[in-house]
Amino acid sequence: MTMSENKSNTAGPDTAQAQREPDVSEPLLSVKGLTKHFPIYGGFPFKRQVGAVQAVDDVTLDVYPGESLGLVGESGCGKSTTGRLLTRLMEPTSGTITYNGQDISHANRRKLAPIRSEIQMIFQDPYASLNPRQTVGTIISGPMEVNGINPPGGREARVRELLETVGLNPEHYNRFPHEFSGGQRQRIGVARALALNPKIIIADEPVSALDVSIQAQVINLLQELQRELDIAFVFIAHDLAIVRHFSQRIAVMYLGKVVEVADRDSLYNAPRHPYTHALLSAVPNADLDADKTERIRLFGDVPSPIMPPSGCRFRTRCWKAQDKCATEEPPLVQLSGAREGHLTACHFPEAPTTEKTGPDVVLDPALVALEEKNTDKK
Amino acid sequence: MTTLTKTEDSPAPSSSGAFLSVRDLRVQFSTEDGIVKAVDGLSFDLERGQTLGIVGESGSGKSVTNLSILGLHNRRSTQVSGEIVLDGQEITGASDKQLQTLRGNKMAMIFQDALTALSPYYTVGRQIAEPYIKHTGASKKEARARAIEMLGKVGIPDPKNRVDDFPHQFSGGMRQRAMIAMSLVCNPELLIADEPTTALDVTVQAQILDLLKDLQQEFGSAIILITHDLGVVANTVDDLLVMYAGRAVERGTVREVLKTPEHPYTWGLLGSMPRLSQDVGSELTPIPGSPPSLLNPPSGCAFNPRCSFVDIVDGSGRCVNERPLLPEGRGSACHLTGEQKQQVFIETIQPRLG
Amino acid sequence: MLRFLTRRTLGAVLTLFLISAVTYFMFFAIPQDPALLACGKNCTPDALKVIHTNLGLDQPVAVQFWHYMVGIFAGRDLPVGECAAPCFGISFDSGQPVWDTIIDRLPLTLSLSAGGLVVFLVVGLGLGMLAAWKKGTKVDKTVSSASLVLSSLQIYFLGPVVLGIFVYSTGWLDKPKYVPLTESFSGWFMGLLIPWLVMSVIFTAQYTRMSRSSMIEQLQEEHVKAARAKGMTSRFVFFRYAWRGSLIPIVTIIGMDMGALFGGAMVTELTFGLAGVGRLARDSVVLKDLPLTMGVLIFSAAFILLFNVIVDAAYAFIDPRVRLS
Known part of the structure; x- marks a missing residue:
């Protein structure tokens, strides 16, 4: 709300954001070489550090004021850890986090306090993230209390206003979380995040615990808030369709690395990284006439982040992998022909289309065997 | 299709002759707060080799339906009435002993989360072998060989060694494959898959869905696929049943339901989920409000408090007073006339879906 | 697995050492002069001085503790007499080596605890499973409410009541006594029957409830x-x-109870007039027999730690996830 200078125009709700030129302004939040390793202890007879979960490894990202950056990837890709690092709920092992030009990578609590009010978080589980013993009023006014903020008209009035903003009845000020449904609880979580007029909200899978019809309600609410209050979002999710719907720019993560980042058009229509291709091809599509798109079926699960593969981390599941991929880590760069700002970390990128260009890529031997047998039958 | 809302109230006799035929199924739990009507008058048929998708949100009764087909409901607190006929055999009244010979043998189930559905205390191989020994009378050695064969079939690498692993030594996708191997070990004719891919990552989900489809071709089982995700059913099932508050509200082939949906709830579901093939700018149109409590469901059409089309229904108060019936075959349980459904869909809903 | 157990055992030994050290130094923090206790009633200042030197009390406490520890493994030559390898000192009161005294009393306490354990595990788990199997029926309700009532009884109440009824009034059974198992099985069995039953009534109730709820959860x-x-x-x-799966919480409780059973043997033994290690512990405190108190304490601690290791091994046996991680 206080950032009117960044607000370019609000005429067309979506086009305005899609066309936002990132270069116009300085990034609001910027991370360089962000790394988080969780030590593992073991050994005999006395425990010592024997390794580390490389949850996030050398991630570089910028979030611009008022934009929504999507972080997608499968379990163990480090997207949630990245979210927690961005809010400095965790301290990075190495790398820098810069907020509004200020390095907060290792800032202490006192230095972080004023910044914390500007970076807020929305959590996945609306049941676990609200204290069941506090009333809605107490939960939402909590951040104001902690930061000693007394809005004009008092905190209670502000809380009622926030409840209205997120589509809840202000009369419910004195109710407890268990009196609300999952979707309503998530709205309470949103109201709490809004209490301090944040400039950026990190939303970690904010709708994945909700029913489909409720998901859409919450997504629309967040989208409205983003437009009206000009809040930047880092939207973390595993659902590629929802991320596409909500975020203008998207980073795809795999095993702690960003493998591809681009604006949504470019990422969804002209992806270059084989993993992005595989992900998009795997999305279950309610559209029945989608058989023009390529079919890629990987084999197995994401490997453990404890001992990630050398070189390119995706190479163990990649159909294009060659010797080079094991020895040399591909840098995250703009490939020739790619749109400005579309970065890919791959030695042997795919053609920039999701349409079927050749035979199916099926790496799963069980599928191959069954499908051969079944075609023989016919 | 215009007269479908006027079909019979009483359930059709079970003479439909389908492989699985469910007629007027009602499942009620007694709880401290009252009686929960988890399933309220559900009928459907399923043929061999066909896949039926059941779509609905939490509390729609989709999982309860399938637990009662297998007879896995709590018999003390649950009342099941209606008819479930599997291959000519009536199941609702069957004793637990009769059901035991069917479960895992003629009908089997794939659970949502293989981590909790496989016992952590026994090896994967043993858990696969158990039903095989029980239902076929095979020796331990034969059953072990069968377990290895099944593990290989579902794509577990090195099945000879992995057969002795415990479930926690498998990755998430491999565990779900082992679960599938366990359910298919006796060549069941009916396979019930309850959200089989919800706990999995996207790329693994795609593998498992394809695997189920390919295995069905080989085994020829009938499958009931329960899910909340319309995307999952689109390329997997033949017929689709949409459930809301314990009742089926729409039925048809998957193409019919997804391409020309008739029920306002189905419209709502489709409008709630973003799709990759949509224009980037399209808005989501969520269903207002939240699902009703099954302790005290709304009178008439259970969807009426959330429905935007109540006002255009002929005859005031019909949606609140009269329960719309779901016709046999293609159709939806809604008081809107066929023309209205078509008109609303083409004029209002379809443009939104992009 | 072997590594895991070895590490646990090493940990237990270290803990035991710390317990010994803490208790040893605690005793020396007591203002009373230990020599005075050893000296007896007709003590002269000269005699006290001799005892002081003999006990090594003129040396720093740390040195004394060192000698004590070495004695446990190597034996010691104490002025009051020879003390062979597992030497925990020599009792002030009886003049016997502490180790021998404890070993002498141990069979009774072990019989009492092990017998009780078997009875209450079998009956407790059995009833609990029965209640879970018949959940919500009359059987379940009877078992559940009976176990609630019985678990609130205490040994020092139930013991005398049972003794009063079965021994003193009716004479159906003999007063509990200890006959070594090696001498006569029936004598051993009949002698300890009453304490076993009384103990198991009280412990069974807890296991019944535990086993029922754990079973229902599973x-x-x-x-x-x-x-x-x-x-x-x-x-x-x-x-x-x-x-x-239902065994895991139960094994945890058994582990804790074995400590309580061994420590609680004092109450049981006193209630039934049996002379086991529990009785020994109490007597040593009353008589201010320092070496004996120390010995019993370290011994009990070792026993409890041993059970902790056994419980860990049992977890691994029951749950492969523990075994392999």
Whole structure:
């Protein structure tokens, strides 16, 4: 709300954001070489550090004021850890986090306090993230209390206003979380995040615990808030369709690395990284006439982040992998022909289309065997 | 299709002759707060080799339906009435002993989360072998060989060694494959898959869905696929049943339901989920409000408090007073006339879906 | 697995050492002069001085502790007499080596604890499983409420009542006494029957409730439902799938109870007038027999730690996830 200078125009709700030129302004939040390793202890007879979960490894990202950056990837890709690092709920092992030009990578609590009010978080589980013993009023006014903020008209009035903003009845000020449904609880979580007029909200899978019809309600609410209050979002999710719907720019993560980042058009229509291709091809599509798109079926699960593969981390599941991929880590760069700002970390990128260009890529031997047998039958 | 809302109230006799035929199924739990009507008058048929998708949100009764087909409901607190006929055999009244010979043998189930559905205390191989020994009378050695064969079939690498692993030594996708191997070990004719891919990552989900489809071709089982995700059913099932508050509200082939949906709830579901093939700018149109409590469901059409089309229904108060019936075959349980459904869909809903 | 157990055992030994050190230094923090206790009633200042030197009390406490520890492994030559390898000192009161005294009393306490354990495990787990199997029926309600009442009784109340009825009034049974197992099985069995039964009444109740709730919890597990979905019989599912998981919280409680059982042997032994290690502990405190108190304490601590290791091994036996991680 206080950032009117960044607000370019609000005429067309979506086009305005899609066309936002990132270069116009300085990034609001910027991370360089962000790394988080969780030590593992073991050994005999006395425990010592024997390794580390490389949850996030050398991630570089910028979030611009008022934009929504999507972080997608499968379990163990480090997207949630990245979210927690961005809010400095965790301290990075190495790398820098810069907020509004200020390095907060290792800032202490006192230095972080004023910044914390500007970076807020929305959590996945609306049941676990609200204290069941506090009333809605107490939960939402909590951040104001902690930061000693007394809005004009008092905190209670502000809380009622926030409840209205997120589509809840202000009369419910004195109710407890268990009196609300999952979707309503998530709205309470949103109201709490809004209490301090944040400039950026990190939303970690904010709708994945909700029913489909409720998901859409919450997504629309967040989208409205983003437009009206000009809040930047880092939207973390595993659902590629929802991320596409909500975020203008998207980073795809795999095993702690960003493998591809681009604006949504470019990422969804002209992806270059084989993993992005595989992900998009795997999305279950309610559209029945989608058989023009390529079919890629990987084999197995994401490997453990404890001992990630050398070189390119995706190479163990990649159909294009060659010797080079094991020895040399591909840098995250703009490939020739790619749109400005579309970065890919791959030695042997795919053609920039999701349409079927050749035979199916099926790496799963069980599928191959069954499908051969079944075609023989016919 | 215009007269479908006027079909019979009483359930059709079970003479439909389908492989699985469910007629007027009602499942009620007694709880401290009252009686929960988890399933309220559900009928459907399923043929061999066909896949039926059941779509609905939490509390729609989709999982309860399938637990009662297998007879896995709590018999003390649950009342099941209606008819479930599997291959000519009536199941609702069957004793637990009769059901035991069917479960895992003629009908089997794939659970949502293989981590909790496989016992952590026994090896994967043993858990696969158990039903095989029980239902076929095979020796331990034969059953072990069968377990290895099944593990290989579902794509577990090195099945000879992995057969002795415990479930926690498998990755998430491999565990779900082992679960599938366990359910298919006796060549069941009916396979019930309850959200089989919800706990999995996207790329693994795609593998498992394809695997189920390919295995069905080989085994020829009938499958009931329960899910909340319309995307999952689109390329997997033949017929689709949409459930809301314990009742089926729409039925048809998957193409019919997804391409020309008739029920306002189905419209709502489709409008709630973003799709990759949509224009980037399209808005989501969520269903207002939240699902009703099954302790005290709304009178008439259970969807009426959330429905935007109540006002255009002929005859005031019909949606609140009269329960719309779901016709046999293609159709939806809604008081809107066929023309209205078509008109609303083409004029209002379809443009939104992009 | 072997590594895990070795590490646990090493940890237990280290803990035991710390316990010994703390108790040893605690005793020397007591203002009373230990020599005075050893000296007896007709003590002269000269005699006290001799004892002082003999006991090594003129040396720094740390040195004394060192000698004590070395003595446990190597034996010591004490002025009051020879003290062979596991030397915990020599009792002030009886003049016997502490170790021998404890070993002498141990069979009784072990018989008492082990016998009680067997009875209350079998009966407790059995009743608990029965109640879980018949959940919600009259059987369940009877078992549950009876166990609630019985678990609130205490040994020092129930003991005398049972003794009063079965021994003193009716004379159906003899007063509890200890006959070594090697001498006569029936004598051993009959002699300890009353304490076993009384102990098990009290402990059984706890195990019944524990086993019932744990079983009911396991029966709601998804893998139990999945086992039923495979067509396995209810009995098979109950005993194979649910029971195994239900043991984990029970093993935890057994581990804790073994300590309580051994320590609580004092109350049981006093109630029934039996002379075991518990009785020994109490007597040593009353008589201010320092070496004996120390010995019993370290011995009990070792016993409890041993049980902790056994419990850890049992976890690993029951749950492969523990075994392999």
